[in-house]
Amino acid sequence: MASRLRTAMWDRLFQRCARPGLSLQSQIRQMLVSAILDGQIPVGVPLPSSRELAEQLGVARNTVVLAYQQLVDEGYLISRERSGHFVNPDILGRKAPLPEGATGGGPAPRWSERFRFQPSRQRNIVKPENWQTFPYPFIYGQFDPSLFPTAEWRECCMKELSVMEIRDWAPDLIARDDHSLIQQIRTRVLPRRGVWASEEEIVVTVGAQQALYLLADLLVTDRTVVGMEDPGYPDARNIFASRTSRVIGLPVDEQGLPVSEALDQCDYVYVTPSHQCPTTVTLPLERREALLRRAEKADFVLIEDDYECEHGFAKEPLPALKSLDRSDRVIYIGSLSKTFAPGLRLGYIVGPEVLIREMRALRRLMLRHPSAFIQRSFALFLALGHHDAMLRRLSYAYRERAQVLAEAIDRHLPQVAHVPTTGGASCWITGPSWLDARALARSAAARGVLIEPGDVFFMADDPPRHHFRLGFSSIPVDKIEPGIQRLAEALDEQAGLHGARTYHAR
Known part of the structure; x- marks a missing residue:
């Protein structure tokens, strides 16, 4: 590496450390700490001056000065008069040397024979990790930032x-x-x-x-x-x-x-x-x-x-x-x-x-x-008293969502039955006997709608497949009816595959 670190490297590292909610000073600090601990800044190579780094990153010079000073105070950097800032070699500690001439060992343990049981094979409720990217997430028990x-x-x-x-x-x-x-x-x-x-x-x-x-x-x-x-x-x-x-x-x-x-x-x-x-x-x-x-x-x-x-x-x-x-x-x-x-x-x-x-x-x-x-x-x-106030807001919001959901189901999904919602944040749906709720869930997801198939709640090895759950804790009230309309389209598609008739308002 050149005696001075390349400008392109700082641009790349700074972009990687950009996080909403972090101040520029904190982002610069995170960038420098990551570069130091990952070995991207060799010991003995001076960091850019505060003026140079500020210009490269497009920030105020004082922001860089404060970040440098904080890292000096915490022992990550050493400041040398007229020479600049350098990585403190003591902060890197001692690393264990890699073994020389290591060869492959014997057979690995047969882990599947050692497990008392395998929880990964149990039937569980599965929610997509990216559920927040779906416009109509009718899933239960998730977080609503607006509330x-x-x-x-x-x-x-x-x-x-x-x-x-x-x-x-x-x-x-x-x-x-x-x-x-x-x-x-x-x-x-x-x-x-x-x-x-x-x-x-x-x-x-x-x-x-x-x-x-x-x-x-x-x-x-x-x-x-x-x-x-x-x-x-x-x-x-x-x-x-x-x-x-x-x-x-x-x-x-x-x-x-x-x-x-x-x-x-x-x-x-x-x-x-x-x-x-x-x-x-x-x-x-x-x-x-x-x-x-x-x-x-x-x-x-x-x-x-x-x-x-x-x-x-x-x-x-x-x-x-x-x-x-x-x-x-x-x-x-x-x-x-x-x-x-x-x-x-x-x-x-x-x-x-x-x-x-x-x-x-x-x-x-x-x-x-x-x-x-x-x-x-x-x-x-x-x-x-914040908890009590929050519960009042949630109860109002959930009551409103439950009412809108029930009306949307009655309007667009008359071929299903649903348990009247008297509390909580979900609605249990029983579809026609021909319905496979897992196939419906896949079809609905393609339309941006997430639902929860109900078979996982039953103990039988071959459980009923025509039930599903609609949660409303994390979906805004104005998204409920459009989501149910799209779910009705998915149900129509499934009905067509089974030769069943559907009817609902449009």
Whole structure:
């Protein structure tokens, strides 16, 4: 390389480090750090002067001066009077030498024979990674930036980055959780569901998903019988199936899980009473009470996943199953981040103190505890009332979207049946018996419409294929009807392939 680094290199590196939201100074700093650590700037070769680099990048000279000075302060660069800036050789550290004369070894392990099971082969809900590029994403449980309280969340995070607050959350909590978040769950979140719990009866998890995995890991053996709603939540089914082959399906009806003798063979029954996954129906109060009586009589434990409890459209939502529990028969799972921002991954378990104590000890073996910074920031988000305000906005938005979706389905898809949406952020669709929802999903995707085939929710090896789910948490209200119109076109196409008649408004 020439004694001076080439102009073209800086142009290329700067373009690579361009990121929306980063200041020019931060982009220049990132560019220089990457070039230094990747070995693109040899030791002993001077960097361009601040004036030269500023001209090459088209930025103010002072921006480069400040970036250089910051990297000098942090030990990445050395400033030599009248010579310029150079890479500090100490920052590169010592690299292990490559072995000489290395030859191929023996046969590699046969990994497929070593796995206890292969989770990649389980049937899962699959969402395209690029779903945000589709104009009509009817997929469930995804993020809508237009509904995210950016300023309020930033306020809480910035407050927790103060010097005094960092001293509280930066140490390792080991098996504990942030005290302020536990208090907010106890006093703000759970009472809305009629649930009262002590500090010792709550543990925070990395989303409801980890809550289910912890329960399966602690409570389920190869002899355990776990009852699952059918259709039901695939991830819960897969988690329990990773521990026992005795996962049995319990068919649901238009009111959710029936209370019958089929429950008596179970050690645990997983249930979603607020909005049954995926049909969205709500378990009536009478069935909830009967389910608890049955659990006491047959000595099984209920695992209540209250995943959509915050988004019922009824003025007086039914209390959680846990709120009716008087004999510690219900383990309650909730999510703090599902509708707020799924990427935050915050959930919790409420259960008897003896169970929660073991949950904490098991969680410590896995990851000790969820991010203390996120816990503390969310606790402040709750304490300042931002969470309640956000829930009100989401409930209004979801109610409006649900109404528009139902009207669009009735207008453009009269050949399908849909469960009336009384809350949550999805609609369960039953199509004609000839329909293959996976083929429909492919045809719809070609038109920019994403839907979720429903066969994955059923336990059978050959499940029904004429169901699908339409989520509306991440699609703007003005996109709903145009999306359903395009879905109707895709359904017409599938009907033509099967020689079936369709009719809908145009």
